[in-house]
Amino acid sequence: MLRAGPLSEHSRLLDETFVNAWILIQDAKALAADEDGAPKARSIAASLADAYLGPISSHVVDPDGALRSTYRGNSFLEGASYEAFLRKAGE
């Protein structure tokens, strides 16, 4: 639902305001544990793995690597606005 809904509807906002990535939770955990990985990417991957709310969640991370906001994917089904999440987190 997130794909056909908010990710598609707000693709312009996403491209203009953010740098976008997606990652499997198992890959985030692997990257966090990879001693050969770039330290900042590892640190962010660890934060994402800690903040993950399955089966799908979205996160906004500051350019300095600090986790700013998290959106639980299933909350979309409960009416939580993805656009509001993006606009608030993108401020």
Added chain:
Amino acid sequence: MGVGRAPVPKMGSTTLFLAAAALAASASDETRFSLAAEWSPIARSAYGFHLDVQSGLGDVLDPGPSVPLRSYDWDAVAPLLPPDRAVVGDVWEPDVAPIVEILRQLDPSASAVLHHHHAPVPSSDPTKLPELGPPLPSAPLGVRATLLAGGPIVDVLLRAHVEFHLEDRAVYYTPGQFEGRLVFDREAQRVVAFHLAVPDRDSNVDINVEEGFGRAGMVDIGYVPRLGVRTKAIPPERDPATLDEARLRLRRAFYAFARIDWLPLDDAVLESERTGKPLHVVVLFGTLDDESC
């Protein structure tokens, strides 16, 4: 088909019949091709449905191919061909029916009706599963194709969304996608090489158990190493970057969100640092840009 086009020499009736039959068989053989099917067991899944021997679910999820080897005529793939004036990079939407028919070699329940993109219509009979209604708006259904190479030998990359309705729809087995290559000689109407398979990546299949097995409403996601059909001949190798660009064209043909410039996380971290833009990261337990999650 080329069967009716072979010149028939003037001879006596018996000889004529035998010669015509031989020519027809020869022409037919040239336009026919065989596909071997493979459906390996699920190697890993989040909740281990494939290991559930007690309820029988493990067996349901490991059916093996219905027809291990099947012969096809040119007509089986002719509807997938590019439009006459297509150029390399063009994307088109062929009829999905020929793809479904080919994938019925794997299991007769192959269907282009993906359950999660169709609103359920409750049955008046409480013992029956809901029917699947019309597709939801913008549902990423069917097949898309893009031209990799033209000329005498044409090379097409295909992406199809097809699932299996096992046990009369009690179990939906939904691969993330089928990706294929169709390489053919247009003039001779001959398939040079063909394959259509679920990409070998973990995870690549979604499982929904609707009822039965005491697991109503349960969902699992897993990895099936081999699921598809192929000719003995393999398609020619292509530059990986060319194939990646073609795959992106097909993704974008299915999904509006694929127009977003998605980067691998490592690259995105560097880009965020360079531009000062915050990162927006989607974390999930199945692939974002296919049907396995």
